Amino acid sequence: MALKKYVATRLVTMFGVLMITLFLTVSLVGSNMDTILKQGVVFQVRGEITADPSIANSFSSTEEFEEFIQSQIDQRIETLGLDEPWYSPQRIGLTMYKILILDFGNATFLTSDAGSTDVKEIILEKLPRTILLFTTATIIISIIGIFLGTLSGSKVGSVLDRITSSFAIISSSFPVWWIGMLMIFLFAFVYQIFPARATPAIPPSDPDYVFSLLYHMALPVITIVLIGFGAWAYLVRNFMVGIMQEDFITSKRVMGISRKKIIYKHALKNAAPPIVTILALSLSGSLGGAIITEAVFDWPGMGRLYFEAITVMDLPIIIGATYILTVFFLISIFIADLLYGYFDPRIRTGQ
Numbered sequence: 001m002a003l004k005k006y007v008a009t010r011l012v013t014m015f016g017v018l019m020i021t022l023f024l025t026v027s028l029v030g031s032n033m034d035t036i037l038k039q040g041v042v043f044q045v046r047g048e049i050t051a052d053p054s055i056a057n058s059f060s061s062t063e064e065f066e067e068f069i070q071s072q073i074d075q076r077i078e079t080l081g082l083d084e085p086w087y088s089p090q091r092i093g094l095t096m097y098k099i100l101i102l103d104f105g106n107a108t109f110l111t112s113d114a115g116s117t118d119v120k121e122i123i124l125e126k127l128p129r130t131i132l133l134f135t136t137a138t139i140i141i142s143i144i145g146i147f148l149g150t151l152s153g154s155k156v157g158s159v160l161d162r163i164t165s166s167f168a169i170i171s172s173s174f175p176v177w178w179i180g181m182l183m184i185f186l187f188a189f190v191y192q193i194f195p196a197r198a199t200p201a202i203p204p205s206d207p208d209y210v211f212s213l214l215y216h217m218a219l220p221v222i223t224i225v226l227i228g229f230g231a232w233a234y235l236v237r238n239f240m241v242g243i244m245q246e247d248f249i250t251s252k253r254v255m256g257i258s259r260k261k262i263i264y265k266h267a268l269k270n271a272a273p274p275i276v277t278i279l280a281l282s283l284s285g286s287l288g289g290a291i292i293t294e295a296v297f298d299w300p301g302m303g304r305l306y307f308e309a310i311t312v313m314d315l316p317i318i319i320g321a322t323y324i325l326t327v328f329f330l331i332s333i334f335i336a337d338l339l340y341g342y343f344d345p346r347i348r349t350g351q
Contacts, residue, residue: 010337012331019325022096025319027087033095034086034316036108038077045073104320109312110305113204118299119320122305127324130290130301133217137224138283144225145267146275147230152233153240154263161237168234171227180296183223194219197295220297230280235278244271273340280336 026033038320049055049069060066077083098104104119112122152161162202174326188196200212243249244267250263288304298304309317 007338008332013161013336018326018330019096022099022323023092025322026092026095026099029315030092030095031318032085032313034082036315037080038082040106040108041076041080041082042073044164045069045076082245082339099319099323102320104323105316107309107317108314110308110317111312114298119316122317123302123320123324126300126302126305129213129299130294130303132213133220133294133301134224134290135283135297136217137221138279139264140221140225141232141282142279144229146230146236149235149236150240150263150268152237154244154259154267156241156244164233164237167215168230171230174227175292176223176227177296178291179221179227180220180293182221184297198294198299217299220293220299223297224293232278236271236275239274240267243270262340264310276339277336280332280339284333301347 016122046069049072049195054070056065059068074083081091081094089258104118104123107119107122110122111117114121114125115124130307148160148164152158152164155161184196187193198216200209200216202209202212206212240263244263249262249267251261252266257266290299290301291307292303293299294301294303295307302325303315306315306321311319
């Protein structure tokens with residue numbers, strides 16, 4: 001019963017955060033979005049009318065024809081509710097509802113690889129590639145970081161501990177774009193092992209596209225792992241150092257339990273809640289912070305889409321991408337909360 005109440009509370013909180021985020025996003029871009037929507041109606045109506053030459057031939061003068069077009073535009077704007085101010089409760093509520101059901105409208109400038117301007121199709125095309133890249137890198141980083149951090153935390157002051165701490169400081173000091181440029185120069189131009197661009201040259205319809213995508217993904221993954229695992233190891237090391245000094249660990253040693261069993265079964269299990277939280281935050285944060293990495297490696301994912309949308313101020317895509325990334329962030333936090341409650345029952349029972 002306590003677990004159900006805990007889950008329900010977290011779901012309500014997450015939904016509230018999502019609605020607040022949507023409201024702030026719509027409020028910040030409301031006036032510009034209103035202009036874009038009305039321009040879209042104008043282009044759509046004119047395109048529909050000019051596609052049928054018989055409509056234009058039915059008017060005796062250009063003025064009558066333009067008046068007819070304007071009346072159709074006004075009628076379409078009124079039908080869509082765009083005649084109301086963008087800040088009216090009806091407009092804001094309708095816009096938030098459409099975003100909630102993934103109806104982001106059409107992009108102003110950008111298109112999908114297939115040429116579609118539907119924002120939902122564009123995002124669904126790019127999102128799996130970003131998830132593939134950063135989920136793979138985050139899993140590798142967490143495995144290496146947990147392993148090294150556990151060893152370092154159990155051997156404070158050792159050579160491995162000093163190397164891990166030093167590498168964490170060094171790797172965290174360099175920006176990802178600089179390391180990325182060095183990796184491209186070294187492995188794409190000097191040794192020519194990997195391609196300089198992470199975007200496959202073949203179309204997605206090609207049967208070999210998946211293998212080509214994985215091959216092009218190798219260099220970005222190596223770069224992300226190289227930068228990230230040191231800090232991960234250092235965080236896990238600090239968690240382990242604190243836990244290894246707890247009384248229950250001392251009791252285990254007195255009982256004659258092997259050091260390896262104490263470290264991996266007892267100490268690491270007690271360090272699991274903060275590790276799980278950091279893992280969830282790292283995964284969701286990497287999806288949101290993919291702009292620079294994907295721009296450097298030209299990876300065809302959400303980060304590069306976000307960068308291109310900001311460059312040309314394609315607001316429908318910016319809103320859609322912000323919403324999707326917010327949802328992924330909240331889902332990651334929710335999963336982390338559930339795992340945190342699993343590892344530490346005091347959290348879900350409120351003790």
